Structure formats: structure tokens, C-alpha cells
Amino acid sequence: MALARASSGLAYPGRFYAAASYVGLDGSDSSAKQVSSKFSNDTALLLYALYQQATVGPCSVPKPSTWNPVEQSKWKSWQGLGTMSSIEAMRLFVKILEEEDPGWYSRASNSVMEPALDYQINQNTKDEPVVENETSCVETKTISTENGPLAETQDKDVVSEHPNTVPVYDQWTAPQTSGQRPKARYEHGAAVIQDKMYIYGGNHNGRYLSDLHALDLKNWTWSRVETKVATEPLESSSPATLTPCAGHSLISWDSKLLSIGGHTKDPSESIQVKVFDPETSTWSTLKTYGKPPISRGGQSVTLVGKSLVIFGGQEAKRSLLNDLHILDLETMTWDEIDAVGVPPSPRSDHVAAVHAERYLLIFGGGSHATCFNDLHVLDLQTMEWSRPSQQGETPTPRAGHAGVTIGESWFIVGGGDNKSGVSDTVVLNMSTLAWSTVTSVQGRVPLASEGLSLVVSSYNGEDVLVAFGGYNGRYNNEVNVLKPSHKSTLQSKSMEAPVRDSVSAVHNGTTRDIESEIEASQEGRVREIVMDNVNHGSKVQANNGDTLETLKTEKEELEASLNKEKLQSLQLKQELAEAESRNTDLYKELQSVRGQLAAEQSRCFKLEVEVAELRQKLQTMETLQKELEIMQRQKAASEQAAAINARRQSSGGVWGWLSGGPQEMVDSP
Template sequence: MAMARASSGLAYPERFYAAAAYAGFGGGSQGSAKPAAISRFRNDVALLLYGLYQQATVGPCTIPKPKGWSPVESSKWTSWHGLGNMAQTEAMRLFVKILEEEEPAWYSRVPEFVSEPVVDVEMNNPAEQPVVSDMNSYEEQKTIPAENGVLETEDKGVVSEVLGSVGVYDKWVAPSVSGQCPKARYEHGAAIIQDKMYIFGGNHNGRYLNDLQVLDLKTFTWTKLDLKVAMESESPSSVPLAACAGHSLIAWDNKLVSIAGHTKDPSESVTVKEFDLQSSTWSFLKTYGKPPASRGGQSVTLVGSSLVMFGGEDHKRSLLNDLHILDLETMTWDEVDAVGIPPSPRSDHAAAVHAERYLLIFGGGSHATCFNDLHVLDLQSMEWSRPTVQGTIPTPRAGHAGITVGENWFIVGGGDNKSGVSETVVLNMSTLTWSIVTTVQGRVPLASEGLSLAVSSYNGEDILVSFGGYNGRYSNEVHVLKPSHKSTLPSKMDASATDSVAPLLPTTNATRDVESEFETTQDGKIREIVVDNAELDPLNAGNQETGERLIATLKAEKGNLEAALGKEQLLTLQLKQDLTEAEARNVDLTKELQSVRSQLASEQSRCFKLEVDVAELRQKLQSMETLQKEVDLLRRQKVASEQAALNAKQKQSSGGVWGWLAGSPPDQTTDA
């Protein structure tokens, strides 16, 4: 059964559940909310939050409208049903956006650890799953691969694993570790310098982290570094460093370079920080040129002494596909306008460099879909291409991790908006052939999004090291894999950029003394003419020089025809790629349009409700005006009656006195 929170490939699930917990949802039965929490919102906002929460956790409304006239239940059903087929990730985003509009400071009031509900989509039954607030307090465990690939758990001390004792190839193994384990996280940065893996930042329970943890790969012992921050014109101090996630951590010149990433208070442009291992000090690097807009989920690849940044998502949730290069020696930014068709805007993809010349981009996600396409950028000609790949093409994914070992590019984890990806795959960058290395089963950290992947070496053998990730729960586990993939095939990318995207051109057989010539027929087809050199001499015995010139002419024509054929093949392939790219863009735009239509339907539902409320209020106002007029009339009648009664009384009293003076006897009344 697919879990709604499993590896969405986007940055919003953990923030959504923190927002839902703050708003009071998810604490009881399906869609229920704590009255004390939800009552802080206006009725229309509360109803909209309810509908978005149901859409994000359960999906589109399929239950019938409540029978009878219950205004509350009917309004809740209308709010949910009005969202139509809005994507669950889009509902999460709108939930957080509306909450931020109503209470901008809500995030600062969220408790540090929040219980996160996991919703079974098939059963439509949310179940509370406890979240480990601090996995360090648990007894250390190790995970070993079983025969069927399932990762099983043993207590620490039963098996002691280090890099040198990894005897099995192409299997993930969880070594025993010591020391205080880091807080579980994902979207962190990882880099290896001198047999030590450094972990910086990340995301835990919707909160960004700023700690720097170190794993000694010789002893597998965790330690936490005490950090200092060097501000401009100030000595290093213990000022807290801004927490971040979705950044990139690069090892350069025995230092760590952290670049970009999401922060609580984003800046306008990308910031670059450097960590000095000797002084344990972070410092902000001054850059020149026009820096890229701030972002997270980008890829940053070290090519020589430059960092190549592609794509990502800015702080306004706009997806990017721009290309920037930072020269680490001059600290100068350069925005590159490459030719060809670039990858569509995306974030949480993977990037690698081959032969210090070709930048490869794989996968990633937009707001509506995930990708499994492969794009290549020739860093010399700055031209994008989309090569033809072979083998078992990986499924779409985002939030995966990649690392290169020689000419092999290993890809681990990721998600596709439905579940985590269980296969570890490898791309031979010389032959552009995909293959599956191994597969894990169950909801293990290796089938997560936002995990990190690094490579170390032991006795001349490469070892992949994975850490963290998120697949419904946050992980702080370490896994290692010894790859067996070795490639001796020649590279397709060594000749030119077009060689990597075009099929091999026709070649002649050098072992035969035969010239294979080509001519173009009237219908445009190329016909092969085979000329045996042995037959030329008898025909031209008297003029060998003429025969040689004829052969040279035929060879020249053959070369021209081969060049024309190659251009036509390249043009045909480019047109096919353009068509495929246009179809992919059309699918993406269609999904975006459906999402916008769903939002419009939601807004129309809100407008309709507001119009009904306004009509009722107008009717009440008219009734109140009529009542006010009647009250005024009654008041005037009352005043007139009281005045008439007073006048009559005064007249009566006045007539009795004058009658007495005139000698008229007063009225005599007798009791009955």
C-alpha cells in the first residue's frame, strides 16, 4: 500500500504536517481538529483548511454529501468536494500558504518535535505513527542484507562492520557506529575529506538545522564539531550560523564550501560559505559578478576549479533551469546562456561530470511530476543535448542522490510522489548504458528522498557511503556498498559533443582492398557502389595515375556524402528530441493547468459561499430597517397617547376649580 507521505520529491510534506499540527488537524479521527486550535481562524478559513487537509492526506472527496441539514457537516463536505482532483502535493502547498497568510509567525511557535500522521491512501484511515524525537537515545543497531535483499537488524556488538570487512559486492550493508549519532534529517549536505565524512545542515520535522557532524570512516565514530562564525571585520565568535536545507556541500582545497539552500529568512541571492577544518570556523565568501537568485534543490558540480550550478527552486517556489558557473579561484559568478534545448525547470535532480567536459543532468521534479530524462551539456561548446541511452532506464524520481566512481554514475533513492525508489542504478557514462546494481525492500532509508551519497576508498577499492533520508520518517542511519562495476569499453564522448547523441556513422572495412563508395539517386536515397581496387589496374594499365585520381575523387565524394548523411541523421535525431521535449512540456503544462483549474474551482466555491452569506446579511439588514421603522412609529404613537392623556387630566382638574368658584356643586358619585 502506497503511503501518502512517502518520498514526494518535493520540499513541502514535512512543513505541511508541522502546519497541520499547529492548526489542530490530525489529532484524532479522520479530518478532525482540536477545537481550541482551529477556533483561532475565521469560519471560511477554517473550512478551507479542512478541505485542503483532507485533499492532502486522503485525496479527492469520494464520500456522498451528508444527509439531512447539518450546516457544519455540509459546509465541510462542500469545502473538500470543491477541490476536485487537485494534487495532494498542491493541497499541501496551499494549506501552508494560507496558514502563513493568516498567521505569518506560526512557524516560530511550532514545538520542536511534532507527531506526524501517516495516511494510508488505500484505506483512507490516518494512523498515528510516532516520530523519534532523538534517535540517539535508542540502543545502537546495525542492518545486514539478507539473501532476498531485505535489510535486517541486529544489535551492536554481534557484528562489527568497518570498510575493510565489507566482503560482499553490490549489497548495501549497515555498519555498526559509535559516538553520539546526529539528529535524523534529509536534504543535508555531505562531503568526504581525508577519510572523514562531514554532514552539514538538513531538515528535521520541518525545521532547518545548522550543525556540522563528522563520521570517521576508519572507526565509524560520530563526533560533533563546535563551530565558530567569522563575520566581516570581526573576530570569530560563537554566533549561530543560519540553518539551511537543500544546499550543496563541496570539498575544495581541504575545505568545505556550502552553497545556496533554503533558509527561514531567505536572501535575494545565493550565499557561499566556507568551513576551515583547522580553525573550525565558518566564513562568508565575497563573490563578484552577478550572483544567482537564492534557491534550494539545485545541483552544484565541481569541474576543475569551478562550480557549475543548475536549476533548483527559489524562495517563491518558482522552478528554475538556469545555468551559472562560479570560478573558485577568482570567486566570480558567470551566467551561461547555453545553446540547444535545456532540461525543463526542475529541482531535486542529480548532476555529474564526465571527462571534465560533459555535465550530465538526471531526473528531478516539478510541482506536478517527476522526470527520468538524461541531458548532457558540453562545457566546451556550451551546447545542450539529449542522448539516446541503453539498458534498463530508471523510473522517474526526485530527491535522489548520485556519485561518480570512474566512468560509472551511481544513483540511489528518490521518490515519485507515490513511493520511495528501491533500486540502486548505475549509468556507464562512456557507453550511456543503465543497469540495476541492487534492490532493497521495505521502507528503508535507502528508498528515501533527500539522502546523501559519498564515495571513500579502502585498500584501493571504492566504497559508497549513504546517510539519512526521509520516507515517512527521518533517518540518521549509515549504509555502505562496495560496487563491482568496472568498465573497459571505449568512450563515446571523447570525440565531440555530437558523438554522444548521434549513432555511429557508416565506416569502411580496412581489412579488405575494396572501396565502398556512395552515390545519391534521384529519389534522394544513398546507394552503395563497391569498387575493387584489383579490377582498376587491368582497366587502366596504360594510365595508373588516372586510376589513382579516380579513386581519390571517389573517396572525396564518399566523404562528402558521409558528411551529408551524418548531418541529416543529426537533424533527424534533433527533430525527434524536439518532438519528445515538446510532448513532455505539453504533459507538464496540462498537469499544471489541471492544478490551476482545481485552485480556481476552490476559489469559486469560496466566492459562492461568500455571496450566499452577503445575500443573507442583506436580507437581515432589510428586515432590521423595517423593524426600525415600526419601532419609531410605535414610539411616536406612544408619545402622542401619553400627551393626550396628560392634556385630558389637566383639563379635568382645571374645570373642577372654576366650577367650585362659580358655586357649581361638585359631581356626586355614589359607591355601587
């Protein structure tokens, strides 16, 4: 599919402007009169709307008067395209023209093609600044696929193409970047904040890194972020020790970066959560409560609502883990979860994703000698593990891969199996648990690496995957971009259906194959909207009276719908106010409990001091008691000796004999 799209040229503006000139919409005449002379009224209005969307953008002009039915039909056709990107409008314009007039390109004369190309050059260069050291004829670097290497992307209709346009779907390309690229690395962390991809830490030649870099995803410019460490503790954080690390997790939260865990040279006993504030360029350490997990690296960290779910990893003594912990980011409290069911075996370097804010999915990873390709699901409401059945071709075992989600699609890139790097990019539909392959690369390229990073960002109104770094025999620091065509067509309510229901449907043989619907959904939905508006415009031209009645009916329906939406909005505001009130009460209660705990801790400390003082006094009293006993014995001995001496002095002579005293025996000479 990627090859077909690349060869068709539908993604290139050059073919669009040639087509617009061919049908009469070349920038000089936007009345659609020339278009109407070549096509039916419905097709002409559709082409006009797509042309306006591609060259002007979403409709922002006021609605024409009802007395001008032609202009109103054109306005409604344009308005029906919503916020469709200009590139997509160009692609649909050429596609519809080729369906209606397959031989248009061969019949277009040079007099038509050359002004179209000149107009395209003016459009491309009108609003773009001149960049030094950058050629005007761009050569887009592509990655070879499983069907053979692609030719260099250089369509004959393209005269001036922006160097970082992502021209085709489901194909990795390497954009041109400027600025100082970060040092090559793997096992680093990556996250996106406001159109900037931040790269932090990692491993290079066995050395842990602590540098922070940012890639501006609008102009693809690298810059190194000079950081500092907080010196004064805050209420929610304390001064950080910026230790080089690898195998950590980098999460974007509240316009800040959270770095969780990671391998370090001198690991701490428990896992650390560091926070980086881009506004102040300052690192600090979050103050957490409860019992934190032991320090580790290679774990998965998933943001679920306002909580971080941490699973597995490898601790400092190289023991593999499969424990589960949750950090509440509102109360900053750790909670160790004892889930039921059979958990995944101990592992590290796996990936995790959340579906419908309820189901945690774990895929792959490795032990010391084995790589896995199993899929496990944790119901975060019942805290129960399960291992559901999967559809499609299950990916090969891998560890050190990276994954991101777009809607219901979970994209997984890279990794290794202890033998070689994994070359395929796969996607899992998290509702149907169906696997499919997006594309595959050949050779020892950075995308077939372990420890690479993958983020999702918006470029020209479309979601793109951005990969960086990795190790596949050498350390990499290249950037690769892919624009996926797999997009969920289901509404948010459908995501509430549990994964287990999808698994049950698979067992019953009722799972639908929706890949074709996904690929055709955008075109079909756009055309249906526009054609409905076109048909309505034809009726306006036929009967102005019916138009007024229809407009009145639509107005009444819109007013009724608006009133209903207002009522729902009021109810939601009331529920939000109640929730905020409960949250405020809970926060006050939490603060009160914390105050009581602090008071009890202070009282406990005072009691411990008093106990220590009493023990010291008791020891002093025991010493005095011993000294008193010794003195009493000495006194008794002295009194006894004095009594004996007194008796000796008073004994002998007549007075002694008369008093009955003892006679001393005197030896005669």
C-alpha cells in the same frame, strides 16, 4: 551476482587461511615447495604471490640476484600484483584453488582446518586494539534484495570478522558506528575530506538545522564538530551569518567545505557561498564578484576543474528554475550562461555529474506535480544542450535522489516519485550511456528515501558508497555502505571521447556491451600479469644465458623508456612553468584592474560629494537672489514714497505758484 558472491564465501578470510593451510602456505613455510608438489609451477607461483599479497601486502623487498632464478621468479610474480588489496588477493587465491582443485574443501581434514582458523584469529587480533562493549562474534547487518532477504552474514569459516568489513560487492550493508549519531534529517549536505564524511544542515520535522557532524570512515565513529563564525574579515571572505538551511549543496574544495545556496527561514536576495575551514573550525562567507544567482534550494552544484556549475532549483517564492550559472573559484566571479539548444525543463531535487571534464549530465528531478527520468547533456565547451539516446532500461522517474561518480560510472540511489520511495540503485556508464541496476532493496528502508546524501570514499583500498539520512515517511539517520563492482577499465585518454560520439555509435548499432569485461577485467589483468612473469621465470630456470640477455634487453628498454619519460617530464614542467607565468601575469593584471576600479570608485565618490556641495551652494545662492530681489523692491517702494512726501511738502503758496507747481484744490467752507 551479489547473492552468488555472498554464498561462495570468497570474500571471507576464514576460507582463505584454510585454503592456504591446505596447499602448504600456512605461515610456517613460505618457500612454495609444498605448493609445487600439488600444482604446476605456474599455478604454484601464482598462489604464492597472492598469499604474500594477502598476508604481507604489496611487494617491498629488494629484487633477488639474477643468479637465483627461483627466488627471482617468485619476486616478479609478487611484484606483478602491484597495490592489490589483501581482501581481493584472498578472493583470487581461493578462486584459483577451486578452479585447479574443486574438491579441496571436502578433502581438507580437521587437523588442517583448525590450525588455519587459529592462525586467522591471531592475524585478525594481532594489530587491532581491544574495543570495549564490542562482541568478538560479529553479526553483519544486511539489506534484503529483490531476490529475497539475505540470511545474516555468518559464514561457518568465519570465526572473527571485523565488524565493518564490507564482505561482498553490490550489496548494501549497515556498518556498526560509535559515538553520538546526528539527529535524523533529510535535504542535508554531505562531503568527504581526508577520510571524514561531514554532514551539515538539513530538515527535521519542518525545522532547518545548522549543526555539523563528522563520521570517521576508518573507525566509523561519529563526532559533533563545534564551529564558530569568523569575526574578522579576510581578503577572500567576510564574516558569516550561520543560518539554518536545507536543500543546499556541500562541496569539498581545497581541503575545505563549500556550502552553496539552500532554503532558509529568511532568504537573502542572492545565493550565498559559505566556506568552512576544518583546521580552524570556522565558517565564513566567500567574497564573490559579478552578478550572483538569486537565492534557491534543491539546485545541483558540480565541481568542474576549478569552477562550480549551478543548475536549476527552487527559489524562495517556490518558482522552479532552469538557469545556468558558473562560479570561477580562482577569480570568485559569477557568470550567467545563456546556452543554446533545448535546456531541461525547470526543476529541483535532481542530480548532476561531469564526464571527461567537459560534459555536464542532468538526470531526474521534479516539479510541483511531476517527477522526471530524462537525461540531458551540456557540452561545456560549446555551451549546447542535447538530449541523447540511452541504452538499457531507463530508471523510473524520481526526485530527491543522490548520485556520485567513480571513473565513468555514475551511481544513483534513492529518491521518490510522489507515491513511494525508489528502491533500486542504478548505474550509468557515461561513455556508452548504458543503464544497469546494481541492486534493489525492499520495504521502507532509508535507502528508499528522498533527500538522502551519498558520498564516495576509500575503504581498505577500494571505493565504497556511503549513504546517510533521508525521509520515507520518517526521518532517518542511518549509515549504509556499498562496495560496487562496476569499475571502468578504460584509460584516462578514452574519457576524452565525447558523449555525443557514444550516442552516434548507439544509433549506428556499434555500441559494445562491456559489462562482462568490467566484471572480469581485474581478475584477467592480474592473472595475465602474474602468468607472464611466471612464464618468464620458467625460462629463467631453463636457460640462465637467455635470462641475462633478456635482462639486458629489458634494462635497455627500461632506460630508453625512462629517458623518454624524463623528456616528457621536462616538457610538462616547462609547460607548467609557462602556465604559472601566464597565471601570475593574469593575476597581476586582475589585481591592477581591481586597483583601477577601486581608484575610479573612490574618485566617483569624491565627485559625488563635490556635486552635492555645489548643489547646496546653488540652492543657497538662489535663496540669496530671492532675498536680494525682495530688498530691491522694498527699496524702490521706499524711494517712491519718499519722493511723494517731498512733493507734498513743497507744494502751495506764492512760491509754489511761481515755481509752476500744482495747486492743491481746497474746498471752501
